[in-house]
Each structure stands twice: as C-alpha cells, then as structure tokens.
Amino acid sequence: MKIFISGSNGFTGKYLKKVLIEKGYDVFCGSLRCNDPNEYYFNLLDIDSMNSAFKTIGKIDFFIHLAATSFTLASDYEIELNNKIGVKNLMRVLCKFYPNYNIFSSSASVYGNAKGALSEKSSLNPTTTYAKSKLFLEQEVLISGLKSIVVRPFNYTGIFQNDNFLIPKLIKNFKEKQDLIRLGNLDIKREFNDVDDVVRIYSDFLNRADLFTEKGSVFNIGSGKAYRIGDIVDLLCEISGHKINVIRDEKLIRSNESQELRCNIEKLASIGIEPCSGNINSLLKKMLNN
Structure with missing residues (x-):
C-alpha cells in the first residue's frame, strides 16, 4: 500500500513517517528538504514539483496532507501564501492524480471562541489568520470531490517540537x-496531547476506508x-x-x-478509535x- 505524506520533515510528519514505516507501509514523503531515497521535493507553491512527485511514484493509496505554515512561527502573509494559495495548487494536483483516499489536517482553531466541549457539529468561527486558512482548506476539500477525512487536532506537543511553541x-x-x-x-x-497519540490516530484511519467520503468526513482529534x-x-x-x-x-x-x-471525543470514540489520553x-x- 502506497502512502504519501506531505510535510514529512515537519514535527508531526517525522513521527507519522516512523510509525507507518514500522507498520510495513510503503511510505513516500514530500518536503522542501529531501534527505532519504523515498523523499521528493514537494513545494505547495510550485505545481511542477508536486506533479513530478506524483508522476514518479504512480498511483497513491493514501495521501496525508500535513504541510502547512504554522501560526506560531510565521507572519500573516506567509500563512496566506502557503495555507491558501498553496492549498489551491495542491487541490488542482490531487484532482489530477486522484489518490484513492486522502487525509487533510485542519485545526481545532476553526472553532474560535466557542465554549464547552467542542464537537464536529459546533459552530465554526475562526478568529486568527491561521484558523481562517484552515477553514479555507476544509472548504476546498468539500468542493474537490476527493474521498477524504478532515481531522481537527486540538493542541498537541512532544519531544523535538520547536521551542517557539x-x-x-x-x-x-x-x-x-x-x-x-x-x-x-x-x-x-x-488540551496538550501527546504527538504519539495523534499519529496513532492518523494510522488508525488507514484501516477505515469506510469513513472516507467525497465531502470530507470531519473528526476531532483530542482527549477532552x-x-x-x-x-x-x-x-x-x-x-x-x-x-x-x-x-x-x-x-x-x-x-x-x-x-x-476542549474536544468532544464522542464521534472518534464511536467509531472504535481510541482518543488521546490527555x-x-x-x-x-x-x-x-x-
């Protein structure tokens, strides 16, 4: 089974890559920095780089999109550029090569200043440039027609995360x-969940093809x-x-x-996937x- 991870050299990407390789998946990676044979130059602002990676790899079973500009580390301009224009470019390429299944990483920040335990049905009211860019991603997934899952992770951390966080x-x-x-x-x-729990949940989704829909099924990732x-x-x-x-x-x-x-974990738990421990x-x- 071929799996492609965008943003594989980011904080989450490194953890996820390790877990999936250990599970025996055929893992390919896209990044701005290529260090291994199965890593490809993959720049959201360079459509040719994405086309080249997909052409070389061939048909992809699961595409996992982690590449994004982080709220903590970037200016509003950088976020708009990479998380909006870059996402537009990515969706064009994905609709051309059509991976069988796709997982897109959004963020719990799309809920904004809502109160209580937030479920997937809670109102969306993003208040920051980063949060608005993540809602933009979700809207692009919705209109793409790609069989997808959109995840909204609540805050998580772990060893090797940048100390700007x-x-x-x-x-x-x-x-x-x-x-x-x-x-x-x-x-x-x-919430301050463990990145190990988060990538375990990403991995669990790979065994649940029934959850992927053409409108993008949405799942919170958190502990409550x-x-x-x-x-x-x-x-x-x-x-x-x-x-x-x-x-x-x-x-x-x-x-x-x-x-x-704070995350409402009921939907994730209802499909038999263990939430983060918290x-x-x-x-x-x-x-x-x-």
Whole structure:
C-alpha cells in the first residue's frame, strides 16, 4: 500500500513517517528538504514539483496532507501564501492524480471562541489568520470531490517540537533552570496531547476506508481534557523541583485568542478509535527527561 505524506520533515510528519514505516507501509514523503531515497521535493507553491512527485511514484493509496505554515512561527502573509494559495495548487494536483483516499489536517482553531466541549457539529468561527486558512482548506476539500477525512487536532506537543511553541518553551526553561519566564495569558485553557497519540490516530484511519467520503468526513482529534496554562507551570515546578517566576508579558497576549479549546471525543470514540489520553503529567515527565 502506497502512502504519501506531505510535510514529512515537519514535527508531526517525522513521527507519522516512523510509525507507518514500522507498520510495513510503503511510505513516500514530500518536503522542501529531501534527505532519504523515498523523499521528493514537494513545494505547495510550485505545481511542477508536486506533479513530478506524483508522476514518479504512480498511483497513491493514501495521501496525508500535513504541510502547512504554522501560526506560531510565521507572519500573516506567509500563512496566506502557503495555507491558501498553496492549498489551491495542491487541490488542482490531487484532482489530477486522484489518490484513492486522502487525509487533510485542519485545526481545532476553526472553532474560535466557542465554549464547552467542542464537537464536529459546533459552530465554526475562526478568529486568527491561521484558523481562517484552515477553514479555507476544509472548504476546498468539500468542493474537490476527493474521498477524504478532515481531522481537527486540538493542541498537541512532544519531544523535538520547536521551542517557539508553549510547552517546549516551558520545558527548555525548566531544563536550563531559568529564574524567570515571560508568558502571555496564564488563564486560557488548552488540551496538550501527546504527538504519539495523534499519529496513532492518523494510522488508525488507514484501516477505515469506510469513513472516507467525497465531502470530507470531519473528526476531532483530542482527549477532552483542557489545562490552564498557569497550572501547567505549577505542575512543571512540582515535577522538576525547580521554581520559576512568571512575568506576564502583554506583548504575548493575543486579543482574539480563544479562552478555552476542549474536544468532544464522542464521534472518534464511536467509531472504535481510541482518543488521546490527555495524560499531561506523563507527557511533561517524558519531555523533561529527554
């Protein structure tokens, strides 16, 4: 079975590639940086690069789209360029080569400032450029006619994630035994799931061809367990035995930021796929000890 992963050298892509190879799948990868024989130059802004990769590989059974510009690491212009124009280009290429099944990574950020445990039927109200670009992706999938699943992962992290993201930033500061750290709003609540759980769920979908539809079946990926940022800091103090002082930095507070993002896991559980564990204590210990 041929599987193609776009964004294979990104945080999630590296984990997913490893898991799928270990399971015996024939894995091909698309990235801006090619290091292995089964990796192909794959640039969402370069249609020729995508055409070339698909022509060389031949018919693809599952295409998994992870490539995107991250909210934390990029300007609004970069997000618009890659996550909108790049997605338009990608859909043109996919509709030409027509993989049998497709998984597209959206984001729970499309829910915006909704309250409570958010289900796939909750209203969508994206408030950031990144979230709006992910809703754009979902709309493109809807009109493509490709047999697809759209996943909306809630926040997740793990070893090797860039320390521009919150949890790796905290871990880095605790490992270095820094005296203080600058953070934004300590009262917002987020899920912080383990990337290992997330890629396991991606892998589980490969065994469920019945779930893929031409309008893009939507599934949340999460645990249903959200944690206050300030409580995460306190937990790290407890686990590490190191006290760190937090300075509230107004520059790090986003006016349009959702106060809570928590997943309703009922749909995922109803199809027999185990949701993320949401074991924050275990995850933080693993990252601190790495």
